[in-house]
Amino acid sequence: MEKEVLKINVAIMGAGLAGLAAAITLEENGINPSIYEKRSQVGDRFFNCELLLSVLSKPIDDAIKYFAEEHKIFLQPQSNIRKLIIHSENNSAEITGHLGFTNLRGRAENSFEKQLEKQVNSKIHFNSQKSYEELLHAYSHVILATGDATYATKITEYDVDLTVTLKGAIIDGNFDIDTVEAWLNHKFAPLGYSYLIPITQQKANIVIAYPDYPENQKYDINKLWENFLDEIAVIIGQNFKMKRDFEVTRYIIGKSKYPRIGNTFLVGNNFGSIMPFLGFGQVASLLTGIYAAHDICGLGDYTELTSKLVSSYHESLTLRRTLEKLDNAKLDILVKGLKGKVGQKVFNGEFNYLKLISKLLP
Ligand SMILES: Cc1cc2nc3c(=O)[nH]c(=O)nc-3n(C[C@H](O)[C@H](O)[C@H](O)COP(=O)(O)OP(=O)(O)OC[C@H]3O[C@@H](n4cnc5c(N)ncnc54)[C@H](O)[C@@H]3O)c2cc1C
Numbered sequence: 001m002e003k004e005v006l007k008i009n010v011a012i013m014g015a016g017l018a019g020l021a022a023a024i025t026l027e028e029n030g031i032n033p034s035i036y037e038k039r040s041q042v043g044d045r046f047f048n049c050e051l052l053l054s055v056l057s058k059p060i061d062d063a064i065k066y067f068a069e070e071h072k073i074f075l076q077p078q079s080n081i082r083k084l085i086i087h088s089e090n091n092s093a094e095i096t097g098h099l100g101f102t103n104l105r106g107r108a109e110n111s112f113e114k115q116l117e118k119q120v121n122s123k124i125h126f127n128s129q130k131s132y133e134e135l136l137h138a139y140s141h142v143i144l145a146t147g148d149a150t151y152a153t154k155i156t157e158y159d160v161d162l163t164v165t166l167k168g169a170i171i172d173g174n175f176d177i178d179t180v181e182a183w184l185n186h187k188f189a190p191l192g193y194s195y196l197i198p199i200t201q202q203k204a205n206i207v208i209a210y211p212d213y214p215e216n217q218k219y220d221i222n223k224l225w226e227n228f229l230d231e232i233a234v235i236i237g238q239n240f241k242m243k244r245d246f247e248v249t250r251y252i253i254g255k256s257k258y259p260r261i262g263n264t265f266l267v268g269n270n271f272g273s274i275m276p277f278l279g280f281g282q283v284a285s286l287l288t289g290i291y292a293a294h295d296i297c298g299l300g301d302y303t304e305l306t307s308k309l310v311s312s313y314h315e316s317l318t319l320r321r322t323l324e325k326l327d328n329a330k331l332d333i334l335v336k337g338l339k340g341k342v343g344q345k346v347f348n349g350e351f352n353y354l355k356l357i358s359k360l361l362p
Helices: 017-028 063-071 112-118 132-138 150-155 221-236 282-296 307-323 328-337 341-348 353-360
Strands: 010-013 034-036 048-053 079-087 092-105 141-144 158-172 179-183 193-198 203-211 241-256 264-266
Touching (some): 017 063, 017 282, 048 193, 063 282, 132 141, 132 150, 141 150, 150 158, 203 221
Parallel strands (some): 079 179, 141 264
Antiparallel strands (some): 158 203
16 A cells, blocks of 8 residues: 655745745745635735834844845835934934835735735635634644734733734825934823834825823823824924825734744744834744744744744833833933934944843843
8 A cells, every 4th residue: 555645735824924925935945835815815904104124123234135135035115214313202313324124015016915925826815714723624734924913812822012003194295205204202102103104205104103001091092193293294394185094903012932833833923023112023024934934844943943033022022111111301312312423323333232222121
C-alpha cells in the first residue's frame, strides 16, 4: 500500500496587510495558500491615509526599501515625509529630514492592501463565512490575520492594554504633500493624539484618537472633534471643506500571550502588532505575516522571529503610560524640548532614542 504523504496546506483568514504579506512570502517559497476574506474585496473599508515613521520602526529606517530588498514585497507610498510639525497647546516643534512615508489604506485604488493583492497569485475567497474552526479542520496550518482580536481572545490569553476611539475625516484645502502635523493636546485628544496627513495637495486626512479610560468617559466626542476642527482652522489658516468622515470605536490595542497555538499563527493585530505609544501597526503587521510564512516554510521559528516585536510592544506601552502622565503644561515643555537639535537627533539619528527612554523609565 502506498504511504499517504502529509501535505502542508495553509489557510489565511483575512486579506489585509499581515495576511497578504504571509501569502506573498509563502508563494515565494513554493506554497500556495487559500485566502479567506469576509468582505467582498480587498480594502473594502473606509479610506484613510496612514504613516510609516522611521523613528517608530527602528532599526528599520526606510520601511519601503526594507520590505522590497529583504522580503520582495513592493509597496509604493503616497509621499515622503520631509517635515513633521508637533504641536502642544502653546508650542510647536518642526522636525525636518527623511522621516518616513505616508500611504493609503482601504478603498483607495493604490492602498497598501490593494498593492499587496496584485502581488498574490493564490485565490482569495471573498465573502467568506468560514469560521476559524472550519479552517482548522480543513488545513494543516492556519494564519489568523483578521485585524482584530476576536479570535485571538477566544483561542489564547490576550491582554487588552487599552481600547481607543478614533474619529477622522477627509478635508479639502491646500496642503504641503510632504508635511505631517501632529498634536499632543488634551483639549481634543485627552491622553491621546491627533494628526493631519496630506493625501494630495488638495486633500488631507485628519484624526483624533484617545483611549477609552473611565476618566475619558465624561467627554463628548463631538465636542472634542469640534475643538480639533477649530484648531485645524487656525493652524492651516483657511476655511476647509469636510468630506467623508469615519469613526472607529473600541479599537483594541493588546498582545496575545502566545504568538502560535499548535499550527495556528496569530499575525497582525491578532498577534499584538499595534504599538501602544501612538497606535502604529503597519510595519509589525507585515513582519508578522512574513515571519509566520517563514516558520511554515522551515525558515525560522515564529516565536523567536517575533520576540523583538514583543519587546518593542512593551517599550511602546511604557512610553504610552508616561505620555499619559503629562498634562498640557508638561506637554508644552516636551514639545519645546523637541525644538532644534534635540528633535532633529531623535527623529533623524541612527540611534533608537525612544527605546533608550523607555528603558530608563520606571
Ligand atoms: C484609523 C486608523 C489609523 C491608523 N493609522 C496608522 C498609522 O498611521 N500607521 C500605522 O503603522 N498603523 C496605523 N493604524 C494601524 C494599522 O492600520 C493596523 O495595525 C494594520 O492595518 C493591521 O493589519 P492587519 O493585517 O492585522 O489587519 P487589516 O489590514 O485590517 O486586515 C484584516 C483583514 O481581515 C478581514 N477579516 C476580518 N474578519 C474576518 C473573518 N472572520 N474572516 C475573514 N476575513 C476577515 C478584514 O476584512 C480585513 O480585510 C491605524 C489604524 C486605524 C484604525
